[in-house]
Amino acid sequence: MRRVARLLEQWADKEGLDAGERDRRVAMGHLHDTLKGASAEALRTILDPPMAELPGPVLHGPAAAELLGREGVDDASLLRAIRFHTLGHADLDDAGRALYAADFLEPGRDLRNKWRARLRERMPDERDAVLREIVRARIEHLLARGRPVRPETMGFWNSLAKGEAWVRASAV
Numbered sequence: 001m002r003r004v005a006r007l008l009e010q011w012a013d014k015e016g017l018d019a020g021e022r023d024r025r026v027a028m029g030h031l032h033d034t035l036k037g038a039s040a041e042a043l044r045t046i047l048d049p050p051m052a053e054l055p056g057p058v059l060h061g062p063a064a065a066e067l068l069g070r071e072g073v074d075d076a077s078l079l080r081a082i083r084f085h086t087l088g089h090a091d092l093d094d095a096g097r098a099l100y101a102a103d104f105l106e107p108g109r110d111l112r113n114k115w116r117a118r119l120r121e122r123m124p125d126e127r128d129a130v131l132r133e134i135v136r137a138r139i140e141h142l143l144a145r146g147r148p149v150r151p152e153t154m155g156f157w158n159s160l161a162k163g164e165a166w167v168r169a170s171a172v
């Protein structure tokens, strides 16, 4: 979480965000995985359906957001960012998109390291292009294994995809 927070801080500084927003993003980094070690059964007791029915590896974000909300955190943007930091969501704002990217790109994650280092170098200037690469890779990973793709993830992809106006128009 410290590495994610550090990336968010670096990107906030590069973007010239004010101190309050930078601190908010650092806080997201420190909070987003607080429940990562908990069992799926324990996390499901915190959540109501449909969130309680999510697969085990993505429960910790929604559960952390739920508990923070119960503790009186009323920053909807921060809660949404934490809730959907693994799945993605079309409604993620700038902070939520930064957290999603930082969580995937933090240097401690041992996965396709050269590719991820290149993506890190392009942040935050090319954020949406970088996010397209990440979300595409995650969806391709699921498809290659014959696994389902959550609607939240597809919604995130559609919000990032070129020509997303077509998707919105076709939904009317």
Ligand SMILES: [Fe+2]
Pocket (backbone or CB within 6 Å): 032, 033, 036, 060, 061, 085, 086, 103
């Ligand atoms: Fe996480």
